[in-house]
Amino acid sequence: MSDSKYFATTKKGEIHEFKEDLRSLDKSKKKDAVKKVIAAMTVGKDVSMLFPDVVNCMQTDDLELKKLVYLYLINYAKTQPDLAIMGVNTFVKDSQDPNPLIRALAVRTMGCIRVDKITEYLCDPLQRCLKDDDPYVRKTAAVCVAKLYDINPELVEDRGFLDILKDLLADSNPMVVANAVASLAEIQEVSGKDVFQITSQSLFKLLRALNECTEWGQVFILDSLATYQPRDAKDAESIVERVSPRLQHANCAVVLSAVKVIMKQLDLIEDQTLVKTMHKKMAPPLVTLLSAESEIQYVALRNINLIVQKQPQILSHEVKVFFCKYNDPIYVKMEKLEIMIKLASERNIDQVLLEFKEYATEVDVDFVRKAVRAIGRCAVSLERAAERCINVLLELIQTKVNYVVQEAIIVIKDIFRRYPNRYESIIATLCENLDTLDEPEAKASMIWIIGEYAERIDNADELLEQFLEAFPEESSLVQLQLVTATVKLFLKKPTERPQQMIQLVLTYATQETDNPDLRDRAYVYWRLLSTDPEAAKAVVLAEKPVIADNSNSLEPSLLNTLLNNLSTLASVYHKPPEAFVSRTRLAVQRVDELQPTAFEEDVVSISNSDGNAGAAPSGKAESSAPAPDLLGDLLDLGGPAPAAAPAPAPAQTSNGNAGAAGGISDLLGGLGDLDMAGGVAAAPQPARYADPFAAPAPAAAPAPAAAPAVAPLPVLLPADKGKGLTISGQVGRQNGHIVYQLSFHNGSGTPLDGFMIQFNKNSFGLSPAAQNIDVPPLAPGAGGSAVVPLLQNPAMLSPVAANAGLQIAIRNNQQGVFYFNDVLPLTALLTEDGRIESSAFVSSWKTIPDANEANKALPVNLTNVEAVKAKLAAVNIFLMAHKQVPTTNEEVIYLTGRANTVGAPTQLLLELRFSKGTPGIKVFTKSNRPDLAPMLFDALPALLAL
Structure with missing residues (x-):
C-alpha cells in the first residue's frame, strides 16, 4: 500500500498516539509513527511538541527513517533551538559513517538547520566532507559552504572554506566542479566581494567539466563563463568553440545560457566568417524552443525578443517560425507579433503583411488592435514598404469594423508624420469614417490630421465643428488636440468661421475648464495670436521632426544588462534584477573589515x-x-563649485505691437471683453489662475490675504x-x-x-x-x-x-x-500606499512575532477623534477600524502605515486604546522592524495633540 494512507483525516488524541508510537520498541511501528508525523507536518499541522521523541529516533540504521527524522529537524529546529542541540552528536557520528549517502545526508541537514548553536559544530564535519573520497559527499559539502556563509560568513573565511571551494574547481568529478562553481557564485553575490574569478587556468577546467556534468551543473558553469572577460579574440574563439555544442542540448535553460555566453564572446571576435557561422548555428536551437509548451514558448520568446534587438541577423531568415497559430495563447501571440515587427524587412514584408492582415480579422480585439498597429510600425520602419502597408490599412478600413478603423487612423497619423506630404491622398477616405470614431486616441489622431492638412481639406472647418459640438464632454486628449487643430485652421484659413470657432474654443479652455494643461496651452496660443501672428505661424505650423519606431525598443545600456541575464527572470520581465528582487542582498563584511572611511x-x-x-x-x-x-x-567632493550664472533680465514688453497684428488683431477683437495693455490683447484671467505673462495692472491691486504661518x-x-x-x-x-x-x-x-x-x-x-x-x-x-x-x-x-x-x-x-x-522623524519614512485590507491587518498581526510588539502609555487626551484621524491620514497613518469595547468602556482605534526601509517596505500596525473619562492613551504596535517603535512613540504625542 502507498504512503498516502498517512495523510488521513485528523482525529482526536492523535498527538498522544504519535508520542506513544515514537517511544515504541517496535522498529516498524516507530517508522510508521514518524511517517504519520511528517504527513501531519506536510499538511500544516503543528507537531513541534513531538520534537524530543522524534529526535530520539535519529540513531537508527534505517536510511529511510533517518531521512524522515532529518526532514522533521530541518523544519522545527528554529522553534526548538535548545532541543536541536540533542542531535549534534548523531550528526557528527553520521558524518563519519561508512555509507557515503549517510555522510552527505548528515552534512546537508546540518547546513540546512539555521541555528547558531549547531553551526559551530558543523565546521569539522564539513571540512572532512569537502575532502571526502566519495564525489557525492564532496558535491553536497560544496553547496553546504554557501549555506554556512549565509549564516556566518566570518566562520567560513576563518576556517578556509573558500580556499577549499576554489581547489574543488580542479576536482576530477564534474558534478563537484559544478557545485563548487554554484556555491562560489552564490557567495560572491551575497557578499559583494570578488571571491570567484575565472582565470585562464580555471577556464580550461570548467570547459572540461562542462561536457560531463548534469544539465543544471552545465547551467551553473555557463552562467559563470558569461562573466569571464577573455584575454583576446583567440581566447573568445576557443570559448565559443567549446560552448557551441551545448546549443543542441534538450534543456532550454542550457540552450539559453549557451546563447548568452556565445553572444558575449562574439562581440570580441574579429573573424566575421566565424561570427556569421555562429549566427547560423544559434538560429535552429532558438527555433526549437518554440515547439515546447506555451509557457516555455513565452519565456523563449521574451529572450528571443532581446536577442533580435541586439543581433536581428540571427533570425532574419526565420520569420515564418513566428507566425501565430490559431491555438496559441494570447500572450504567445503578442510576443510573436512583436518579434515579427523587429524581423520585418524589405525581403519578407509581403509575407509579414499578409499575416498581419489575417490577424486583423481575428475575434480577439486586443490582438486585432496590435496587428493593425504592427502594420503601421512596419510602415514607419521600412520606407520602401510604406505604400504597401498603407494599401493594407485602407483595405482594413473598408471592412467598416469599428475598432479596426479607429486603430488604422491612429497608425496612419504616425505614417503622415514619418513621411510628410507623401500619402495625403487617402485623407478623403479617412474623413468618411468620422461618425464611427468613439475612442479618445482615434479622435485625437483624426483631429490632428484635419488640423495638419486643413489647407488641403475643403470642409476642414465643418469636420472640426462636428468635434467641437461635444468639446466640454470630450477627454483631455481630444480637447488638447482640438485647441491645437483649431488654431492651425485659423492660421491657415483666417476667415470668419474659423474665427468664431477659435473664439469658442479659447474662451472655454481658459475660463470653463479645470485642466491646467488645456488652460495653459490655450493661454499660450491666445497670447501668440494676440501679440505676433507671424510668430504664431512659425511656432504652431513649424516643421515636425521625423519620427522613428522605437516604442518597444530598449535602451542600449538596459539591453546589454538584460542580455547578460538571459535565461533569468530579468530577461522575462525585461527589467534589471534590482528592479523586482524583493530582498536586496547586502554586502556581508567581517567585523575587522569595517574600517571607518x-x-x-x-x-x-x-x-x-x-x-x-x-x-x-x-x-x-x-x-x-x-x-x-x-x-x-x-x-571627496571635488573642487569649488562654479559660480551660479546671473539670472537673465526680465523681458520688457513692447508697447508698439498693436500694428503688428494687422488684420488678425481685428479678427480677435470680438473674443470678449479684453483689457488692452500697450495695444496687445490680453486674455481674460480666471480668479483661480495666475497669469505668469500678464503685464502689471496700472491700478494698485488689493493687498493679498496673509499667508498662514510656516x-x-x-x-x-x-x-x-x-x-x-x-x-x-x-x-x-x-x-x-x-x-x-x-x-x-x-x-x-x-x-x-x-x-x-x-x-x-x-x-x-x-x-x-x-x-x-x-x-x-x-x-x-x-x-x-x-x-x-x-x-x-x-x-x-x-x-x-x-x-x-x-x-x-x-x-x-x-x-x-x-x-x-x-x-x-518617522513621518518622513511613511509612504502613501500604506493602506491594507482589514483581513490583511489581522493576519499580519498574527504572523509578526510577539517579541516585536511594543507598547507605551502616552499622556495625550483624545477629545476629537475625527480630527485626529484626519491628522494621522495627512502623515500616511491610515484608519483600519474604530470600535467600542463595552466590557471595559474603552474605545479602540486600529491604524496602519508603511515605512520605506531598505530592501522592502515595512508594514507598521498600531492599536490605540483610550477611555473618554480617563486621561492618557495606550499604544500597541507591531512591525518586522522593532526599531520603528521608539520613533513612533516619539512622533505620536504631536500627531495626536490638537
Missing part, C-alpha cells in the same frame, strides 16, 4: 573631542565647528559654531519622496558658495541623491533654502544598533566642513 573617522574624531564618542545623536542642537586639518578634500526649521548648526553660518533643516516628505529641507543664513563677513552635503552610515541607508546643494551663493547677511532629495542605499546601512540618528557633514568653499547631528 575618511568621513566616518572625522565624525568619530569630532565626537571624541566633545566627549560623546559612540553616543547616538540625541538632538538637533549638537554640532561642531570644523577642525583646520579637515579642510582638504575631506569629503513653522521655522529646527536649527542644526548655530552661528557660534558655524563661524557665522546658521544651518536649519529637517527631513520630510514631498510628492512621495524623502527630502531634506535646508535653510542657510550667512552671518559671516564673506560670501559663501559651493555648498555640498554627505551623510554618515545610518539605520535606514539614507544618503543625498547628489552631493551638491542647489543653493545660490550667499552674500553676507543673506539667506537661502534648498530641498535635497534623499535615496535609500544599502551600502549606507549602519552596522551598529538601529536608531533614528543622522550624522551629517556640510561644507562650503570658504569655511570647510561642518558636522552636526539630526534625528530622522
Whole structure:
C-alpha cells in the first residue's frame, strides 16, 4: 500500500498516539509513527511538541527513517533551538559513517538547520566532507559552504572554506566542479566581494567539466563563463568553440545560457566568417524552443525578443517560425507579433503583411488592435514598404469594423508624420469614417490630421465643428488636440468661421475648464495670436521632426544588462534584477573589515573631542565647528563649485505691437471683453489662475490675504559654531519622496558658495541623491533654502544598533566642513500606499512575532477623534477600524502605515486604546522592524495633540 494512507483525516488524541508510537520498541511501528508525523507536518499541522521523541529516533540504521527524522529537524529546529542541540552528536557520528549517502545526508541537514548553536559544530564535519573520497559527499559539502556563509560568513573565511571551494574547481568529478562553481557564485553575490574569478587556468577546467556534468551543473558553469572577460579574440574563439555544442542540448535553460555566453564572446571576435557561422548555428536551437509548451514558448520568446534587438541577423531568415497559430495563447501571440515587427524587412514584408492582415480579422480585439498597429510600425520602419502597408490599412478600413478603423487612423497619423506630404491622398477616405470614431486616441489622431492638412481639406472647418459640438464632454486628449487643430485652421484659413470657432474654443479652455494643461496651452496660443501672428505661424505650423519606431525598443545600456541575464527572470520581465528582487542582498563584511572611511573617522574624531564618542545623536542642537586639518578634500567632493550664472533680465514688453497684428488683431477683437495693455490683447484671467505673462495692472491691486504661518526649521548648526553660518533643516516628505529641507543664513563677513552635503552610515541607508546643494551663493547677511532629495542605499546601512540618528557633514568653499547631528522623524519614512485590507491587518498581526510588539502609555487626551484621524491620514497613518469595547468602556482605534526601509517596505500596525473619562492613551504596535517603535512613540504625542 502507498504512503498516502498517512495523510488521513485528523482525529482526536492523535498527538498522544504519535508520542506513544515514537517511544515504541517496535522498529516498524516507530517508522510508521514518524511517517504519520511528517504527513501531519506536510499538511500544516503543528507537531513541534513531538520534537524530543522524534529526535530520539535519529540513531537508527534505517536510511529511510533517518531521512524522515532529518526532514522533521530541518523544519522545527528554529522553534526548538535548545532541543536541536540533542542531535549534534548523531550528526557528527553520521558524518563519519561508512555509507557515503549517510555522510552527505548528515552534512546537508546540518547546513540546512539555521541555528547558531549547531553551526559551530558543523565546521569539522564539513571540512572532512569537502575532502571526502566519495564525489557525492564532496558535491553536497560544496553547496553546504554557501549555506554556512549565509549564516556566518566570518566562520567560513576563518576556517578556509573558500580556499577549499576554489581547489574543488580542479576536482576530477564534474558534478563537484559544478557545485563548487554554484556555491562560489552564490557567495560572491551575497557578499559583494570578488571571491570567484575565472582565470585562464580555471577556464580550461570548467570547459572540461562542462561536457560531463548534469544539465543544471552545465547551467551553473555557463552562467559563470558569461562573466569571464577573455584575454583576446583567440581566447573568445576557443570559448565559443567549446560552448557551441551545448546549443543542441534538450534543456532550454542550457540552450539559453549557451546563447548568452556565445553572444558575449562574439562581440570580441574579429573573424566575421566565424561570427556569421555562429549566427547560423544559434538560429535552429532558438527555433526549437518554440515547439515546447506555451509557457516555455513565452519565456523563449521574451529572450528571443532581446536577442533580435541586439543581433536581428540571427533570425532574419526565420520569420515564418513566428507566425501565430490559431491555438496559441494570447500572450504567445503578442510576443510573436512583436518579434515579427523587429524581423520585418524589405525581403519578407509581403509575407509579414499578409499575416498581419489575417490577424486583423481575428475575434480577439486586443490582438486585432496590435496587428493593425504592427502594420503601421512596419510602415514607419521600412520606407520602401510604406505604400504597401498603407494599401493594407485602407483595405482594413473598408471592412467598416469599428475598432479596426479607429486603430488604422491612429497608425496612419504616425505614417503622415514619418513621411510628410507623401500619402495625403487617402485623407478623403479617412474623413468618411468620422461618425464611427468613439475612442479618445482615434479622435485625437483624426483631429490632428484635419488640423495638419486643413489647407488641403475643403470642409476642414465643418469636420472640426462636428468635434467641437461635444468639446466640454470630450477627454483631455481630444480637447488638447482640438485647441491645437483649431488654431492651425485659423492660421491657415483666417476667415470668419474659423474665427468664431477659435473664439469658442479659447474662451472655454481658459475660463470653463479645470485642466491646467488645456488652460495653459490655450493661454499660450491666445497670447501668440494676440501679440505676433507671424510668430504664431512659425511656432504652431513649424516643421515636425521625423519620427522613428522605437516604442518597444530598449535602451542600449538596459539591453546589454538584460542580455547578460538571459535565461533569468530579468530577461522575462525585461527589467534589471534590482528592479523586482524583493530582498536586496547586502554586502556581508567581517567585523575587522569595517574600517571607518575618511568621513566616518572625522565624525568619530569630532565626537571624541566633545566627549560623546559612540553616543547616538540625541538632538538637533549638537554640532561642531570644523577642525583646520579637515579642510582638504575631506569629503571627496571635488573642487569649488562654479559660480551660479546671473539670472537673465526680465523681458520688457513692447508697447508698439498693436500694428503688428494687422488684420488678425481685428479678427480677435470680438473674443470678449479684453483689457488692452500697450495695444496687445490680453486674455481674460480666471480668479483661480495666475497669469505668469500678464503685464502689471496700472491700478494698485488689493493687498493679498496673509499667508498662514510656516513653522521655522529646527536649527542644526548655530552661528557660534558655524563661524557665522546658521544651518536649519529637517527631513520630510514631498510628492512621495524623502527630502531634506535646508535653510542657510550667512552671518559671516564673506560670501559663501559651493555648498555640498554627505551623510554618515545610518539605520535606514539614507544618503543625498547628489552631493551638491542647489543653493545660490550667499552674500553676507543673506539667506537661502534648498530641498535635497534623499535615496535609500544599502551600502549606507549602519552596522551598529538601529536608531533614528543622522550624522551629517556640510561644507562650503570658504569655511570647510561642518558636522552636526539630526534625528530622522518617522513621518518622513511613511509612504502613501500604506493602506491594507482589514483581513490583511489581522493576519499580519498574527504572523509578526510577539517579541516585536511594543507598547507605551502616552499622556495625550483624545477629545476629537475625527480630527485626529484626519491628522494621522495627512502623515500616511491610515484608519483600519474604530470600535467600542463595552466590557471595559474603552474605545479602540486600529491604524496602519508603511515605512520605506531598505530592501522592502515595512508594514507598521498600531492599536490605540483610550477611555473618554480617563486621561492618557495606550499604544500597541507591531512591525518586522522593532526599531520603528521608539520613533513612533516619539512622533505620536504631536500627531495626536490638537
